[in-house]
Amino acid sequence: MNLAIFFEPLPEELFGQVTNPKTVGAYLAPFIHSFPDWRSAEVVLIGLPEYRGTVDASNLTYEGPNRIRKELYRLIKGTGQWLVMDLGNLLPGIHLEDTYLRLKEVVEMVVDSGKFPILLGGSHDLTYGQFLGYEHLSKSVNLTLIDSQLDVAIEDDALPEANHLQRILLHEPNYLLGFTHLAHQAYLTDASMLGVLEKLHFELFRIGQVRQQMQEMEPVLRQADLISFDVSAIRHQDAPGQLQANPFGLTGEEACQLCWYAGQNDQLSSIGFYGYRPELDHRALTATTLATMIWYTIEGFYQRQGTLDFHSNHFLKFSVGFHDNPNKMFFYKNRHTQKWWMQVDDLSGQRPPLIVPCSYQDYLTAADGEVPNRWILMQTRL
Structure with a gap:
């Protein structure tokens, strides 16, 4: 399958010129004129300018992924070799469900090729499309969500962004081995739903637990096959470009620490960052926070140990x-x-x-x- 047919190129005026050869932008191969040979990369960036699953989508600007890119490209490259390619933005389908299926095909192909996709969303319901990309595998997978609340609304008129977790948990065939939820806030979460998930032997960590036991989150993230990070898990002071003006949540530093742990996970094969609303991000603070989180994810990726041989001298x-x-x-x-x-x-x-x-x-x-x-x-x- 030719992946190029699913993507639109990036604007040359924003990403075509690199002024500092030490920045991330100088080491990326972005899709501007010709689609990059992504099979020679190790990490690929994929923009997801799709917001039909959220509220007030008609008044949105769809520049979210590009805003994040702009700040990421300015950062100084880390210590790894950084074989990273930017495939541009995924073209939305005619209907929202078509976008999920299109994302499924892209994630499936990239993961099957041994590449590590970083998804720049887009509303949080796109996690469902990311999850569908693992349906073809002959094994069960572990999913970790980082969010301020559980997206399991059961109302008939619930927005996709509010009930995508329910779709994942009820999906058939069932290939979800384990599910972990980090950083939920008790006053935003239905206690009865927490009880249901705990009876299913899923792991749930409140924001206070994450903050007080940050080092204990490393083995939790190390067992994930895919991770979905909603910007609403970060406090408004560090990430104002979100629908929730929540004064509590992870700090930007804590979010970067979790991304550093995630990147080092040899088992992790995809990660998505969702919920960014650029029209609310007046000084690009949220875009900068997300760009730094992505930077730490990639830097962690280049600290991976490779195949684990527990019988070796290591x-x-x-x-x-x-x-x-x-x-x-x-x-x-x-x-x-x-x-x-x-x-x-x-x-x-x-x-x-x-x-x-x-x-x-x-x-x-x-x-x-x-x-x-x-x-x-x-x-x-x-």
Whole structure:
């Protein structure tokens, strides 16, 4: 399939000239005159100027992805080799559902080719199209959402942006192995829905938990196959270009920290940034915040360790016994990165054991004779 037919080129007056050879813009190959040879890239940027799934879409400017690009291109390139290409903006379909399917095809093709797509949205319901891009895989996937609330509205007239999570959770065929939600705010979230998701053994972290246990979010993000980041999770002071004028939420620094963790995740194969409303971003502060988050994601990508061989000399293996149980729990620690993994055995013996990301605290919990909650959650999914 020729991806070029789905994209429109970027305006030359904005992205055709590079004045500083040390900036990100000097290292990107943008789609201006000819579609780039994206198969020779490692990371690809994809703009999604689609807002029909949100409120007040008729009065919008569709320059959101380009505003983010403008600020990203100005930043100084990081330490990695940065084989990044910008494919331009995805052409919306005739109907919103057509855009979802078009995004599905693009994500599917790019991920299958071993490239890492970074999606610049667009309303948050485009997460559904991103998720559909994994339907063809012969495995289940882990999804992580970072948002101030749960988008699971059940009203018949609910906007797609307000109920796309429900569509994902109810999608058939079901290929969702795990779901994690970060940074929701209790006063914006239905407690009964939280209870339903917890009974399904999904992980949910309030904004206070994320802030107080930031390092514990690293293993949480390390198990994600795809991540969707809604700008509404960031406080209004750092990201005013959003519908919610919420004074609480993640700081820009905390958002960048999460993106740094996400980029380093060898398992992560796509990430989307959604909810940016440029008409509310008068001094491009939100665009700058998002551009910096993307910068940290790419920089983290170039810190990845590659294939994990837990039997190599790069890993230390720890065995933890329990005084009232003959079984043992095994942990692995990377000598270089100091990151931890945990082996989860299928108690029924029908499946091979899984080695999943964990934290040092999980190891200490096991060493104290208690089974880590992360082990219990993974056991329920086997």
